[in-house]
Amino acid sequence: MKKLSILLMLCSATVLFNSCKLEYVNPNGPTDEEVLNSREGLISLCVGMKLTYATSGMQALITAPGTTTRELKGVTTFTNILELEAGGTALPTFNGNVNGLWSNMLRVMGMAENLISKAPSVLEADAATKSGVLAFGNLFKAMSIGGLATAFEQFPIQTNVAGTATFVPRAEGLEEAVRLLDEAAAAIAANAPSAEFNSRVLAGDFSLLNVINAYRARYNMMLGNYSAALTAANAVDLSVASVFRYTEQNPNPIYNQVQVASNFKARENFGLPAGLVEAGDARLNFFLADPTVVVNGENLKTLKGFFDVITESIPVYVPDELRLIKAEAILRGNGNLNDALTEINAVRTQAAGDPVGINANLPAYSGPITKDDLLLEVYKQRGAELFLQGLRLEDSRRFGRPAPPTNVNPVPVDYERTRNFYPYPDQERLSNPNTPQDPVI
Numbered sequence: 001m002k003k004l005s006i007l008l009m010l011c012s013a014t015v016l017f018n019s020c021k022l023e024y025v026n027p028n029g030p031t032d033e034e035v036l037n038s039r040e041g042l043i044s045l046c047v048g049m050k051l052t053y054a055t056s057g058m059q060a061l062i063t064a065p066g067t068t069t070r071e072l073k074g075v076t077t078f079t080n081i082l083e084l085e086a087g088g089t090a091l092p093t094f095n096g097n098v099n100g101l102w103s104n105m106l107r108v109m110g111m112a113e114n115l116i117s118k119a120p121s122v123l124e125a126d127a128a129t130k131s132g133v134l135a136f137g138n139l140f141k142a143m144s145i146g147g148l149a150t151a152f153e154q155f156p157i158q159t160n161v162a163g164t165a166t167f168v169p170r171a172e173g174l175e176e177a178v179r180l181l182d183e184a185a186a187a188i189a190a191n192a193p194s195a196e197f198n199s200r201v202l203a204g205d206f207s208l209l210n211v212i213n214a215y216r217a218r219y220n221m222m223l224g225n226y227s228a229a230l231t232a233a234n235a236v237d238l239s240v241a242s243v244f245r246y247t248e249q250n251p252n253p254i255y256n257q258v259q260v261a262s263n264f265k266a267r268e269n270f271g272l273p274a275g276l277v278e279a280g281d282a283r284l285n286f287f288l289a290d291p292t293v294v295v296n297g298e299n300l301k302t303l304k305g306f307f308d309v310i311t312e313s314i315p316v317y318v319p320d321e322l323r324l325i326k327a328e329a330i331l332r333g334n335g336n337l338n339d340a341l342t343e344i345n346a347v348r349t350q351a352a353g354d355p356v357g358i359n360a361n362l363p364a365y366s367g368p369i370t371k372d373d374l375l376l377e378v379y380k381q382r383g384a385e386l387f388l389q390g391l392r393l394e395d396s397r398r399f400g401r402p403a404p405p406t407n408v409n410p411v412p413v414d415y416e417r418t419r420n421f422y423p424y425p426d427q428e429r430l431s432n433p434n435t436p437q438d439p440v441i
Contacts (some may be wrong), residue, residue, distance in 0.1 A: 003058065020210060028390065034433075038122065039123060039129070043101055043133070043196075043200055043201065045114060046132075046133060046137075046197075047113070047200065049108060049111040049115070049137075049140055050136075050201070050206075050244075050262075051250060052104075052107060052111065053108050053144075053244075054244035054245075054250075054253075055250055056100070056107075056253065057104045057107075057108055057147070058244065058253050058254070058390075059100075059253035059254065059256070060097070060100045060101040060104045060147075060360065061105075061147050061150070062254055062388050063097065063254070063263075063264060064084060064101045064151070065082075065101075065150060065151055065390055065392065065393040066099070066264075066388055066392070067085055067264065067418075068084065068418050068419050069271065069392035069393050069396055069416065070271035070413070071265075071266065071267060071271040071387060072265065073085065073264065073298060074263065074264055075262065075263070075264060075265050075295055075300070076262065078263065080095050080096035080097050081263055081264070082307055083095050084098070085410070085418075086418070087404065087409075087411045087417075087418020087419050088405070088409040088410065088411045088418055088419070089299075089405075089406070089407070089409055089441065090406060090410060091418075091419060091422070092218065092423070093423045094425070095423075099425040101151055101422070102152070102155075102422075102424075102428065103425070103427070105147040105148045106148075106156070108140055108141075108144040109140075109141055109144040109145070109159055112138070112139075112140040112141035112144065113137070113141060113158070113159060115136065116134060116141065119133040119134045119137065120134070120348065124131045125190045126194070128192060128193060128194035128197070129196065130191070131187045131188050131191035131192070132188065132193030132194060132197035132198070132208070133186075134183075135188045135208060136184075136201060136208070138181065138184035138187070139184050139208070139211065139215070141177075141180055142177035142180040142181045142184075142215060143177075145173050145174070145176060145177040145180075146177050146215065146218070146219055146222075149170045149222065149393070149394075150390065150393055151421065152392065152420045152421055152424070153170055153421045153436070154167040154169055154173075155167060155168070155173060156168070157172075160298070163432055164433065164434060165432060165434065166390070167434055167436055174222055174223050175220050175223065177219045178219050178220060178228075181212050181215055182216070182217070184212050185216070188212075200239055203245070205241075205242065206242045206243070207240050207241075210240055210242060212238050213233075213235040214232075214242075214317040214321070215317070216228070216232035217229045217233040218317070218321070219323045219324065221325050221328060221398075222398065224332070226329040226330075226332050227333060228324075230326055230329040230333070232339065233323075233325045233326045238319045239355060240319075240355060241315060241319065242315065242316040243315050243316060243356070244313060244315075244316060245313050246312065246313065247311070248310055248311060251310045251311070252306070252307060252309070252311065252313075252314065253304075254388065254434035255307050255310050255312065256259065256307065256309065256310075257411060258303050259303070259307070259310075265286055265293070265295070265303070266302070267298060267300060267301070268288065268298075268300065268301050269284070269386050270284075270288075271383075271385045271392075272380070272383045272416075273414075273416065276383060277384070278362060280361075280362060280408075281360055281362055282351075282359055282361040282362075283359075283360055283385055283387070284360060285304075286305055286358060286359075287304055287305040287387050288301040288302065289302040289303075289304050290302065297413075305358075305388075306356075307388070315356045315389070317389075318356060318385060318386055318389060319354065320346075320347045320358065320381075320408070321385065321386055321391075323343045323344075323346050323347050324343070324378050324382050325382055326340075326343045327340040327343035327344050328340075328378045330343070331371050332375075334371075337370070337374060338369075340374050340378075341369060341374060342366060344365055344374065344377055344378065344381060345364045347360060347381050347385060348360050348362040348364060348381065349361075349362060358385060360381075360385070365377055371379065375399065376399075378399075379399045382395055383395070392417075393417060393419075395419045397420060397441060401416050402415060403417075403420060403441070404418050406441045419441060420441050421441075422439075423438035423439065424436065424438055431437050
């Protein structure tokens with residue numbers, strides 16, 4: 001843990017934060033060159049990057065978009081959370097939560113870039129460890145790009161310590177994420193990662209190829225590459241779970257925000273409109289519990305699921321996301337409606353055995369079997385199955401859910417999201433002349 005702490009301090013000092021270069025000197029620790037040019041340093045950096053994403057990264061990805069899409073309600077008096085809760089044009093460019101999402105994704109991106117650039121030379125004589133490190137770097141760079149794509153219209157896909165990173169449109173960013181994932185899959189297909197890499201980095205609870213294919217499916221779907229999304233989803237073993245694990249020293253970040261800091265509470269019915277929730281859905285009791293409290297006329301629940309114990313694991317992806325991606329890809333690709341319905345019902349009727357414990361235990365779908373009706377059912381199932389996975393904002397846009405008004409603040413609670421995209425943080429704009437114009441809403 002001491003080595004890892006030193007490593008994270010060094011990485012924090014040498015990678016991009018809001019396109020700024022921060023320099024800290026620790027005279028008692030190894031230099032960044034010593035870390036990045038040693039086998040031990042690169043393996044430790046893999047572990048540190050995974051921990052950074054699992055803690056500060058996951059906190060930002062879940063709490064900020066989760067508030068914007070009404071899954072969570074900000075219930076504290078902190079100004080940044082009240083701004084996020086209000087949404088609309090009341091969300092300023094200096095909001096701390098938006099900046100946290102931006103900076104944490106860029107931080108992970110910088111760590112990943114160090115792995116990608118250094119592994120070929122440092123690990124040249126160890127092909128099995130090199131393939132694992134390169135694939136892991138590519139995966140987490142892709143994940144950081146995907147995290148930015150859920151919330152911003154444009155963003156950098158390469159960090160720049162001079163503070164002048166260039167921006168690309170989100171579609172171009174997602175294409176780069178898919179390219180990185182394809183390269184990661186090819187690397188481990190050519191050389192299976194070493195036993196040491198698997199033991200020390202993956203630690204028995206992170207199935208690397210399954211995670212790569214799950215994110216390939218996710219980002220191809222976001223791009224509208226339906227055939228590629230379906231192929232990648234079919235390659236994931238749905239009986240295997242991959243999770244981020246936590247300890248009391250590195251606690252579950254949502255537990256900290258909701259149960260300890262009391263900054264947020266969960267809205268009832270997953271924050272979905274009443275017409276998109278079925279009373280008998282067992283996922284309601286999995287994620288939400290009494291007592292119910294009323295705040296500003298809204299019913300708020302006690303959060304359960306993956307977020308009610310300080311050491312509770314959070315899935316890297318939910319296996320049934322892949323079934324719903326298959327259904328959506330079939331529908332949007334004008335495939336067989338009954339094939340899509342089969343995937344939907346596999347999610348609806350699951351009563352036990354889900355690898356991460358989410359079982360809807362609902363009857364089979366009985367509504368109209370049309371493309372539009374089944375797409376609405378996919379959105380409905382995603383809203384429950386993927387509750388607080390940081391995906392609802394992207395889903396809300398992709399499924400054409402009602403957009404928020406541009407001239408009303410706070411946004412009325414009957415809107416399903418309070419922003420389309422976030423403004424760019426002031427810390428980025430003040431240091432980077434390439435920062436684009438903010439979106440209207």
